[in-house]
Amino acid sequence: MALLQRICLSISLSSFLFGMSTAHGLAQSSEHDDAITTMCLVGFNAAMANAGKTPPAGMGQFTCQCFLDQLNAGEVISSAQSKCQAKASSHYDI
Numbered sequence: 001m002a003l004l005q006r007i008c009l010s011i012s013l014s015s016f017l018f019g020m021s022t023a024h025g026l027a028q029s030s031e032h033d034d035a036i037t038t039m040c041l042v043g044f045n046a047a048m049a050n051a052g053k054t055p056p057a058g059m060g061q062f063t064c065q066c067f068l069d070q071l072n073a074g075e076v077i078s079s080a081q082s083k084c085q086a087k088a089s090s091h092y093d094i
Contacts, residue, residue: 037064037068048060066080066084066088
């Protein structure tokens with residue numbers, strides 16, 4: 001991803017998902033996962049739109065599933081973002 005896309009995605013996801021992860025701390029796992037995935041996709045799509053880019057099909061879902069998996073494995077938000085941005089960039093060869 002281009003630097004601007006990474007920055008926009010990072011800011012969108014950090015801000016929103018931090019709030020989601022703390023606000024839904026008592027929610028059941030599947031509800032929590034669905035909420036995080038939904039908000040991640042909203043942030044991803046907004047970041048792409050702000051960068052004037054159209055992501056490859058499936059990239060948002062791939063990135064957000066990676067992010068969710070990383071959070072569920074105990075990663076902190078910033079680390080999960082970095083890992084998943086790198087994985088998505090590699091997977092989609094951008």
